[in-house]
Amino acid sequence: MKFDIDIPGIIKSIKEKDCKIAGVQFPEGLKRQAIRIAGIIEEKTGADVIISGNPCFGACDIDTALAAKVDMLFHFGHSQMGVHENVVFIEARSNVDVIPAVRAALEQIKEDKIGVITTVQHIHRLKDVCAFLRENGKECIVGKGDLRVGYPGQVLGCNFTAARVDCTEILYVGSGMFHPLGVAIATGKRVIAADPYLKTAVEVNPERLQRIRGGYIARSMDAKIFGIIVSSKTGQERMELAMKLRDIAVKHGKEAHILMMDLVTPDQLLNFKADAYVNTACPRITIDDAERFHVPVLTPQEFEVAVGEKEWDGIEMDEILDSI
Numbered sequence: 001m002k003f004d005i006d007i008p009g010i011i012k013s014i015k016e017k018d019c020k021i022a023g024v025q026f027p028e029g030l031k032r033q034a035i036r037i038a039g040i041i042e043e044k045t046g047a048d049v050i051i052s053g054n055p056c057f058g059a060c061d062i063d064t065a066l067a068a069k070v071d072m073l074f075h076f077g078h079s080q081m082g083v084h085e086n087v088v089f090i091e092a093r094s095n096v097d098v099i100p101a102v103r104a105a106l107e108q109i110k111e112d113k114i115g116v117i118t119t120v121q122h123i124h125r126l127k128d129v130c131a132f133l134r135e136n137g138k139e140c141i142v143g144k145g146d147l148r149v150g151y152p153g154q155v156l157g158c159n160f161t162a163a164r165v166d167c168t169e170i171l172y173v174g175s176g177m178f179h180p181l182g183v184a185i186a187t188g189k190r191v192i193a194a195d196p197y198l199k200t201a202v203e204v205n206p207e208r209l210q211r212i213r214g215g216y217i218a219r220s221m222d223a224k225i226f227g228i229i230v231s232s233k234t235g236q237e238r239m240e241l242a243m244k245l246r247d248i249a250v251k252h253g254k255e256a257h258i259l260m261m262d263l264v265t266p267d268q269l270l271n272f273k274a275d276a277y278v279n280t281a282c283p284r285i286t287i288d289d290a291e292r293f294h295v296p297v298l299t300p301q302e303f304e305v306a307v308g309e310k311e312w313d314g315i316e317m318d319e320i321l322d323s324i
């Protein structure tokens with residue numbers, strides 16, 4: 001995959017702000033570029049550059065310890081989320097042509113009107129996608145989304161608000177199935193996923209995920225002790241929700257304890273003796289890592305079903321909405 005990153009813009013702002021020491025933070029997929037980019041910045045600006053070695057998965061995850069030590073922190077790969085005094089978000093834009101995948105999707109689109117969504121990597125191609133759809137007789141709707149997303153039409157793994165538009169079909173342009181599956185479940189709409197790298201398009205079927213999540217709920221119904229996970233990451237922390245969930249657990253005769261942690265991994269939970277967990281940190285962890293945890297890890301919504309607070313009516317996606 002090739003990405004365009006605005007390195008001249010970084011150099012310019014370091015010089016303009018007379019930054020003497022800069023931090024750089026990369027998501028996992030871009031870490032192999034870190035040393036090369038840090039070297040270029042040092043050579044062109046004379047500033048010292050410190051590279052964040054911590055894992056990073058989203059704009060929700062600013063290395064605040066590093067930000068406190070540097071004049072400017074450049075966070076790569078994601079659009080802006082929240083306001084941070086000395087953090088600059090440097091988006092990575094894919095230069096792949098998205099139209100072949102959209103062309104593949106065209107014959108699967110049934111309605112005249114379609115909502116279009118994508119991730120920040122392809123957001124600059126959204127106007128081309130809409131122009132292509134219009135040329136082929138489709139009305140294209142781009143939802144604004146809430147303040148957690150940086151652009152109209154942009155979705156995150158924790159936020160599908162841009163897909164809540166007035167139509168029954170959605171076209172997702174991007175790789176991976178998490179986002180389109182999430183949108184299908186969160187909105188109940190028919191979703192076509194067009195992958196620009198594979199140049200293919202498929203209709204998303206959320207049934208298997210529904211069944212799997214139903215299994216985790218069933219396995220948690222007899223749990224006596226719940227661990228409620230809260231992330232300390234800047235854009236993931238939902239302590240208020242965790243407190244509310246603990247009250248619900250107590251109301252239903254369960255023991256519940258709140259665990260605050262930075263990175264949520266199966267290893268981190270191994271030594272705590274809870275029967276099941278509720279994850280209020282990044283919602284992707286609950287779904288993507290489900291099989292790696294030694295006991296069930298539920299979304300807040302699934303937890304409410306498991307303890308009997310609400311009826312099972314198919315799964316709901318856990319989203320973090322406009323919270324920062």
Ligand code: SF4
Nearest residue numbers: 057058060157158282
């Ligand atoms: S909470 Fe998870 S899905 Fe949302 S931006 Fe952060 S890493 Fe991405």
